Amino acid sequence: MEAASLSEVDAQASLDIDRTDRRVELLLGALASTILLLIVGMIVFVFLKALPSFTHNGLAWFGWGGSVDEQLMNIFNSPADPSDYVYHLRAFPLLYATALITGVSVVISIVFSALSGIFIVEFAPNRLRRTIEPVVKLLAAVPSVIYGLIGILVVVPWVADHLISEGRKESVAYVIQLDGTSILVGIFILTIMICPIMIAIIVDALRAVPEKWVEGAAALGVNRWRAMRTVSLRAIRPAIVAALVLATARALGEAIMLSMVAGSVGFSPNPLDGFTFLLEPARPLASTIVDNAEGLSVAPFGQTMYAFAAILLISSFFLSFAGWAARKSFSRYTLGAR
Amino acid sequence: MELKEEQSQNGSASAGSVPPLRRIVVESETVPIRVGDYAGPPDPNYGREPWQMAAGNDAEPVWIEERMRTEDLSIAYGDKRAVKDVSIEVNSGEVLALIGPSGCGKTTLLRSLNRLVELTPAAKRTGRIILDNQSVDEFDVTQLRSRVGMLFQQPNPFPMSIFDNVAYGLRERGSKKPRRKQLEPIVVDALERAGLWDEVSSNLNHPALALSGGQQQRLCIARSLAVSPEVLLLDEPCSALDPISTSIIEDTIVELKSEVAIVIVTHNLQQAARIGDRVAFMYLGDMVEQGAAGQVFGAPREERTQEYVGGGFG
Amino acid sequence: MSVDVRTAAPGPRPGPKRDSRPPSRGHGSPAPIRHETGWSIGDRIGLVAAWCCGISLCVVAAAIVLFMAAKGLQFLHLDMLTSSPQASLDQSQTGGFLDPLEGTLLLTIIGIVIAVPVGVAIAVWLTEYGRPSGLARLVESGVEIVAGTPSIVLAIFGLLVFQQSFMGFLSFTAEGGAVFGRSFIVAGIMMALIALPLVIGSTREALNTIPRHVREASYALGKDKASTIRRVLLPSARSGIATGATLGMGRICGDTAIVVILLGASMQTTPESGPFGLLRGTGSTLTSYVYNNSPAGEGNAPEKAYAAAFVLLIIVILLNFVVGLIGKRNKPQWN
Numbered sequence: 001m002e003a004a005s006l007s008e009v010d011a012q013a014s015l016d017i018d019r020t021d022r023r024v025e026l027l028l029g030a031l032a033s034t035i036l037l038l039i040v041g042m043i044v045f046v047f048l049k050a051l052p053s054f055t056h057n058g059l060a061w062f063g064w065g066g067s068v069d070e071q072l073m074n075i076f077n078s079p080a081d082p083s084d085y086v087y088h089l090r091a092f093p094l095l096y097a098t099a100l101i102t103g104v105s106v107v108i109s110i111v112f113s114a115l116s117g118i119f120i121v122e123f124a125p126n127r128l129r130r131t132i133e134p135v136v137k138l139l140a141a142v143p144s145v146i147y148g149l150i151g152i153l154v155v156v157p158w159v160a161d162h163l164i165s166e167g168r169k170e171s172v173a174y175v176i177q178l179d180g181t182s183i184l185v186g187i188f189i190l191t192i193m194i195c196p197i198m199i200a201i202i203v204d205a206l207r208a209v210p211e212k213w214v215e216g217a218a219a220l221g222v223n224r225w226r227a228m229r230t231v232s233l234r235a236i237r238p239a240i241v242a243a244l245v246l247a248t249a250r251a252l253g254e255a256i257m258l259s260m261v262a263g264s265v266g267f268s269p270n271p272l273d274g275f276t277f278l279l280e281p282a283r284p285l286a287s288t289i290v291d292n293a294e295g296l297s298v299a300p301f302g303q304t305m306y307a308f309a310a311i312l313l314i315s316s317f318f319l320s321f322a323g324w325a326a327r328k329s330f331s332r333y334t335l336g337a338r
Numbered sequence: 339m340e341l342k343e344e345q346s347q348n349g350s351a352s353a354g355s356v357p358p359l360r361r362i363v364v365e366s367e368t369v370p371i372r373v374g375d376y377a378g379p380p381d382p383n384y385g386r387e388p389w390q391m392a393a394g395n396d397a398e399p400v401w402i403e404e405r406m407r408t409e410d411l412s413i414a415y416g417d418k419r420a421v422k423d424v425s426i427e428v429n430s431g432e433v434l435a436l437i438g439p440s441g442c443g444k445t446t447l448l449r450s451l452n453r454l455v456e457l458t459p460a461a462k463r464t465g466r467i468i469l470d471n472q473s474v475d476e477f478d479v480t481q482l483r484s485r486v487g488m489l490f491q492q493p494n495p496f497p498m499s500i501f502d503n504v505a506y507g508l509r510e511r512g513s514k515k516p517r518r519k520q521l522e523p524i525v526v527d528a529l530e531r532a533g534l535w536d537e538v539s540s541n542l543n544h545p546a547l548a549l550s551g552g553q554q555q556r557l558c559i560a561r562s563l564a565v566s567p568e569v570l571l572l573d574e575p576c577s578a579l580d581p582i583s584t585s586i587i588e589d590t591i592v593e594l595k596s597e598v599a600i601v602i603v604t605h606n607l608q609q610a611a612r613i614g615d616r617v618a619f620m621y622l623g624d625m626v627e628q629g630a631a632g633q634v635f636g637a638p639r640e641e642r643t644q645e646y647v648g649g650g651f652g
Numbered sequence: 653m654s655v656d657v658r659t660a661a662p663g664p665r666p667g668p669k670r671d672s673r674p675p676s677r678g679h680g681s682p683a684p685i686r687h688e689t690g691w692s693i694g695d696r697i698g699l700v701a702a703w704c705c706g707i708s709l710c711v712v713a714a715a716i717v718l719f720m721a722a723k724g725l726q727f728l729h730l731d732m733l734t735s736s737p738q739a740s741l742d743q744s745q746t747g748g749f750l751d752p753l754e755g756t757l758l759l760t761i762i763g764i765v766i767a768v769p770v771g772v773a774i775a776v777w778l779t780e781y782g783r784p785s786g787l788a789r790l791v792e793s794g795v796e797i798v799a800g801t802p803s804i805v806l807a808i809f810g811l812l813v814f815q816q817s818f819m820g821f822l823s824f825t826a827e828g829g830a831v832f833g834r835s836f837i838v839a840g841i842m843m844a845l846i847a848l849p850l851v852i853g854s855t856r857e858a859l860n861t862i863p864r865h866v867r868e869a870s871y872a873l874g875k876d877k878a879s880t881i882r883r884v885l886l887p888s889a890r891s892g893i894a895t896g897a898t899l900g901m902g903r904i905c906g907d908t909a910i911v912v913i914l915l916g917a918s919m920q921t922t923p924e925s926g927p928f929g930l931l932r933g934t935g936s937t938l939t940s941y942v943y944n945n946s947p948a949g950e951g952n953a954p955e956k957a958y959a960a961a962f963v964l965l966i967i968v969i970l971l972n973f974v975v976g977l978i979g980k981r982n983k984p985q986w987n
Binding site (some may be wrong): 021024025028029031032033035036039040042045046049097112115116118119120122123124128131132134135136137138139141142143144145146148149150152153154165172192195199223225226229245246249252253255256259260264286290293296298305306309312313317319320328 | 691695698699701702703704705706707709710712713714716717719720767770773774776777781783787788790793794795796798799800801802803804805806808809811812813814833845877878902905906907908909912913939940942943946947948954957961964965968971972976
């Protein structure tokens with residue numbers, strides 16, 4: 001038989017190439033889609049597992065009433081018969097602790113990080129700048145258990161010795177024991193933990209502000225601080241939002257460190273106690289899960305833990321979405337800027 | 339206004355005669371002049387008396403008053419001297435054009451007038467700069483810069499609305515923040531003087547970065563004018579713009595010169611001839627020649643000036 | 653008074669009419685607001701605040717680093733790195749942390765071995781293919797969501813999945829059919845999940861830096877997309893992949909929540925019987941060792957905790973240093 005013509009050979013070759021390309025593309029695409037499957041699976045499974053806890057308590061799940069730790073103990077001690085499972089829970093103290101610790105830490109650290117970022121980029125002497133930048137990047141990578149260790153071995157005893165007098169202890173002894181593990185230490189160390197990430201993002205963003213805007217502000221007779229505040233900080237708003245989202249996500253999910261230093265009691269610190277309010281312990285959702293990890297095999301207890309995880313999941317979704325929406329709204333004024 | 343170029347006759351180039359100059363012909367609506375033919379009094383003391391009058395096109399007197407001067411100013415970046423012993427005056431009522439090839443120190447000289455050159459780490463300055471009989475080192479640099487404004491080559495409006503851009507210099511100094519009602523008349527006035535008001539009056543909250551290049555540059559002019567500077571420094575403001583925007587901005591400059599002393603650095607010799615009243619030619623950091631525009635273009639004293647103006651190098 | 657009459661270049665609009673007085677600043681414009689000095693009170697406060705924050709940042713950073721170094725050097729003995737932890741009431745008998753060290757190493761290896769191929773594949777798909785674009789955007793968001801999920805949530809999700817009976821082969825199944833669901837391989841898989849976004853991010857960045865003409869040159873030579881990727885693009889993206897892998901390793905080393913939930917709380921590395929016993933076994937890592945020896949855990953040996961924390965910190969510093977080195981050394985020059 002006559003050999004196939006050259007163009008037929010070529011056509012066949014390119015068809016083969018197309019086919020392998022197509023196959024590779026499909027393979028890789030399927031692999032990428034497994035991420036989506038994973039997330040959907042995670043949401044579905046966690047919520048399914050959590051459902052009984054929510055349905056048995058209704059909206060009161062988010063409310064308060066009684067001691068959370070007692071309620072958890074009761075759930076753990078449920079009788080073996082599924083129809084007798086105890087689900088009663090009023091999770092407000094845990095939600096309150098999460099919101100309080102996360103919120104205050106994030107607010108303090110965004111202010112601190114913005115000011116530190118401005119210092120590093122604009123006002124720091126050169127040698128100091130060259131030293132502090134790598135150190136900040138390093139601090140961002142330090143494991144949370146090390147922060148927790150320093151917290152529980154250094155800061156907590158210091159607080160117990162210097163800030164908690166006998167009188168103070170007496171004043172709240174009927175409700176709670178003050179032993180140094182407190183929201184004060186928790187917020188303090190959490191702030192230190194999340195600042196390095198924020199500072200790194202802010203410093204990179206400040207450096208990327210176009211020189212021409214900085215020069216333009218200087219040429220108008222605006223001093224360095226004002227120029228930084230009104231032009232640079234404004235220009236890096238998307239980066240600030242990104243830093244906020246990242247830091248809040250880290251703060252929300254911080255389980256180990258807070259379990260070590262903020263106390264292992266599901267207590268709601270009472271602002272009406274004045275300064276003592278800061279010295280009272282609390283335990284956010286993530287720490288509650290970690291502290292109670294051994295009981296996961298008991299059905300209703302495990303389901304309650306998954307309910308906490310479900311709340312954390314919703315919060316982190318909401319956070320990502322809020323960040324995306326905020327960054328969209330900032331793009332209006334930077335049309336064609338770069 | 340039309341601009342025509344003529345090449346002079348090439349033929350009679352005998353030894354020692356003036357090399358062929360490119361004649362820059364400016365025709366106006368009223369009086370055509372040939373800059374090359376005008377060899378007015380080559381007076382080195384031009385422009386000293388406060389009430390020496392130069393005429394506008396309807397022979398209105400315009401005041402000329404010294405605003406700034408430099409005395410033996412030298413600026414060096416490390417070992418390289420960018421500006422060598424330059425003494426120059428900047429007067430209100432006229433436009434001073436700094437011309438010269440790239441890298442000759444014009445921009446450095448300009449940026450030293452508002453001490454912006456200090457933003458470059460290695461810069462050293464010797465000599466004096468005087469603003470209204472006061473050395474510029476004697477008062478706060480932010481105050482200097484609000485009295486001596488600057489426009490850059492690339493328009494650099496801030497990522498804010500038009501109103502916020504123009505009001506920026508007014509808002510960001512001092513502790514009391516002026517209210518919008520107080521700022522509005524100043525902003526509107528500045529936009530009018532910059533020639534931008536007609537185009538943006540419909541929406542002052544429009545993002546400034548959505549404007550065209552020429553509009554952005556005029557916005558920057560308005561922004562500088564809003565703080566009422568005494569001197570305005572322009573660093574090749576039209577080099578990034580199209581010809582129509584360029585001519586609008588040149589008209590604006592000519593209108594402004596009676597209120598504000600204007601110094602413009604430009605590569606474009608035609609532009610310098612169009613709008614310059616006094617011209618200073620710099621070459622490799624030296625101030626080679628300065629004088630009336632007509633004299634520098636028409637009958638330059640120095641050979642280097644002749645060569646440059648004639649297009650011999652650039 | 654000599655009059656020099658010159659015709660200046662006129663504009664289309666006539667100049668403003670003036671009387672013979674020196675010019676005022678603008679006709680009819682309001683009086684300018686002259687400011688007193690360059691720095692208002694608010695500005696000074698801001699400046700002081702910036703300095704305070706900057707200095708306290710330096711102080712806190714120095715304090716953490718120096719404190720950990722001091723305590724670590726004080727308590728670290730070389731034999732701790734080589735002896736296994738023992739349960740004992742007497743502190744001098746509790747041994748070192750060899751097993752936790754092994755555990756950290758093992759988990760890191762498992763995590764990276766899974767995360768790098770998967771991460772590179774996904775990154776390649778996102779940058780080189782990415783069709784349909786809706787799917788690509790979804791996958792991008794998905795990766796971001798995984799990056800933002802707290803590791804504790806990932807940990808108990810892992811427990812949920814791996815305690816199903818069909819996953820029993822990955823860990824230990826007790827009598828009565830209850831799947832333990834905790835083992836090195838299980839923890840390693842979840843560790844891979846937390847390292848994945850870092851690998852994907854770095855690889856994508858590296859791939860995006862490669863200019864288009866490199867790909868076009870390869871296609872023009874008749875190579876198909878797959879081999880272009882394999883032979884041309886991936887080797888050039890090596891440093892990006894390495895950066896992502898090292899960042900991921902750092903994250904894996906430092907994570908405690910997944911270890912506490914998914915590794916089973918045995919002090920020493922305890923392999924299971926049967927094939928792949930080590931992978932199916934349980935153990936501990938440096939992080940769980942530190943946690944357990946601190947006052948928060950059962951043990952009360954702060955010295956051991958400091959020593960182990962110091963070693964952990966050294967590992968993390970080294971990994972960070974390596975990331976910096978990779979970045980500096982392998983900057984590919986495209987011209």
